Amino acid sequence: MNVKKRIGLSLASAALGLSLLAGGTYSYFSDTAEASGSFVAGTLDLAVDPEVVIDVDGIKPGDWMNRVFYLDNLGSIDISEVVLNTSYTVNDANGDNTDDFGKHIRVNFLENVDKQSPFEYNDIVYSTTLYDLQNLTPDLVELRVLEGFEQSGLEAGTSDLMFVQFEFVDNGEDQNQFQGDSLNLTLSLEAQQGEGEHKE
Template structure:
């Protein structure tokens, strides 16, 4: 066989092979399937219920040294995620009626007792409004950890009581006559740690 014939035969064989390879790809079965996924974030939602007007922790007038006021406070986890911390930040402002409290701070004379109502009224913290405010954040769940789980589960609640006392120091406290104190308690809920899902 001549070289031209051998060369022509080789080219023809190559073209046939390419044609078979190209045509062969259309002969296989195929199947396509879509597997959809989704991500939905949970919700972190702490609801705090006081028992005074407008759900406030306390609203009281005409107090005098020696008066005590006990109020209920309920922490409700109304979100879908567990809460690992409930941080309480206390802030207050004093309106001095006479304009001269002589360096005395009304918040220093308001004693605060935080009481775990769910565990037989155990006192979990006793301080003054001034010290509580200066302390920054107070982790209520950590204070309660001896009597409750370390987390506040979704749909669960904790019942607290707060006992306030206008401390009578057995001295002249006339500088506080007519004064008022506005109290803000901020509750900041934190999620539990992430986990393998």
């Protein structure tokens, strides 16, 4: 074998060795572990019992009607506010109305029993007409909170017992235009969560 062939063979062997070193595998210890997590969102679930708060016929100026209803938190998250949105429509039976029937129906929020003293039973804590209530959004679970009683809001799994009075106000003037009229009321209650908080 001549010198050129030996040098070429040596170079080829060296190149092969380098490629084996570069492309070879190394053995080492290894281990793996994994972690997992989950997030489950809570629920807001407000119910009103009964769903029809008032349904009365044949009222006249000076009449009043007391009603009781429950606000139930059936969800898993505490409710911080229960905002009341009010709307109504009037059916003018004789087509002679010069005033809004809703201005003559007063709503007296008597109390939230869970946040009141029993010695102030049926005390009017907030009063307005249906007409004005359309433009207001009171928080029903914070109409009045007394020191030493349940605070504002509605905890998950609890209820508040509410008393309300509707009154056809006798204004001492001619209210004949409302004879035979009807008013259909919608009370929409919106539950709202409180601020976020640290969770364990």
